Every structure is written in structure tokens, then in C-alpha cells.
Amino acid sequence: MRHQSILRIVSKLLIPYILLFALYVQFHGDYGPGGGFQAGVIFAAAFILYGLVFGLEPARRAAPPALIERTAALGVLLYTGVGVVAMLRGGAFLEYGALEHDAVHGQHHGILLVEAGVGITVASVMILIFFAFAGRGQRR
């Protein structure tokens, strides 16, 4: 797809807004539809679109697989970390109310962090799976 100028320019215009929309879905999940899972998929879709239009190597430079592998685990670590911190503060595992003095604030922050963990893991895994699939076709 070296000379598809319309595709290249349109996706160049779209990708920043896809990323922005993913962040909106991520952080607006408290009020509207959406949350970590949907946001992660949309975030990954931006990278996949980039990989489809501009080729796999530029996409691998934009999202280095070595880094993405680590962030995939980091998301789950963040999620469990919130649970462990709640335990250290005298609550049960994942009892967000124990995170802060005010239980409602604790719930808000706990859910925000946990959703961030879900989003990071989902986005990373989706990008990794795309790289793995697309990489196979490239080598043959």
C-alpha cells in the first residue's frame, strides 16, 4: 500500500482523533457508556490502522513490541496493585472504599485506576496479537 495517498492522508488525519476518543471513552466511563475494555480496543485500533496503511515496520517503531509486552503485564499489575493497597490500608482485596478516608472518593479513584489497568492491558494485547498475525504474513 505504498501509493494509496487518499488512504494515507485520511488515516493520518483520523488517527489522532481515534486516540483522543479512546482516552475520552477511558476517562468518561464513569458518566457515559464505555470503560477500560472499549477504550483499550479503540486505542489499539488506531495502531492497527497505522500498521495497515503505513506498514508493519513503522507501526513497530511507534509501538515497540518489547515495550508493549511489558505494558500488557503492567495493566494487570496495576489492577491487582490497587487491590493489595486496599488490603494494606485495612480493607478487603479490591475494597476501594478503604483507599481513602472518604469511601466515595476511594471508590472513584479505585475504579479510575482499575479501569486504567484494564485499558492498558487490553490495548497492549490487541496490538501484540495484531503484530503477531501480521508478522507471520510478512515473513512468508
Place this chain on the structure above:
Amino acid sequence: MGRGQRGSVIEQLIVIALLALLVATAFTVVRLRSLFATAMLTGIYSFLGASWMLLLDAPDVAFTEAAVGAGISTVLILATLSLTTREERPTPFRPLPLLVVLATGAALLYATLDMPHYGDPGAPAHLHVAPEYIADAVPTAGGEVVHVGIENVVTTVLASYRGYDTLGETTVILTAGIGVLLLLRRRNGRTGTRG
């Protein structure tokens, strides 16, 4: 979403049209031999399903269906197609699988007769824990302590009340990713060292 229990006539017509399109797409997917067209049609199927779920007031599910079903899976199926052929091999007609599918479908249809109607406030699913979740989500006027106090009840249920489940789901996704990497990358490395 400020709508009546049953919804308007137009909405019902839209639902019927969407369901008819879903059935038509499913039959076309089964009949077609071209795998490329089939991949595209499964994406369309997901989009139709997402529209239908939106009409059922489930925007979170519709969102996921549109992003995963129509977006990511279509890309992955297409990536897989580039590794195989574009035409499905013709299979001989066998009556037994058709019979099994018809019998299971009939049983499922029969089972739906026992299910509560859509939007029925007396349905068991609406009487168990849901009222408590909804009461918790709405801040009280007197400023009493509420458990969660987040407006999107779906987010509250997923992240807070069912925090364990969501942690499990996230771990499943990570495990799936690791599995794909282990399966696909090792061979990649081998061919890389050879070439």
C-alpha cells in the same frame, strides 16, 4: 433514555428490520464460498448486532460489539486470510449436523417462551441485586453516604461490585495474548534465523 417501557412503533419496526437483516447476513455467510466476503459480512453482522443492542438500551455492550466484533476481529480474520486461501473448499451436504442445529434451535426457541418479557420490571434479574446497585449509584439529596456514587451503573458493577470478575477477565486477555505470542512468534524466529 427517556423512553417508554415498550418503545414506539417505529422503534419496533427498526428492531424487526435489524433482526431480519441479521438473519439474512447469517444465511449469506453460510452460503458464500468467498472467505473475503464472509469476513466482511461477519463485520456487518457485528455492526447490525451492535445497533440492535443500542436499541435495547445496552450502549456499553453495543460499544464493545462494534469495536471488537466489527473492528478487531475483522482485521484479524483478514490477516489470517492472507495466510490461507480466499475460497472455501466445497463440503458435501450432511443431514445430521443440520438436524442437530435445528433441534437445538427449536429447544432454545421453546425455552424463550418461559423468559420474562423485555423490560418487564418483575423479571427476576431486576429484583435480585439490581435495585440496590441503582440506589447506590444515585447520590441522595441529603448528602448521605452512598457506596459508590458513580453515574454509570454498568461501570460500577463491572469495576466495583464485580471487581474480582473483571480482574479475572483482564487476566484472561493477558493470558490469551501470551498464548498467541508463544504460538506465533517462535515459528517467526525460526524462519528468521533460517532466512
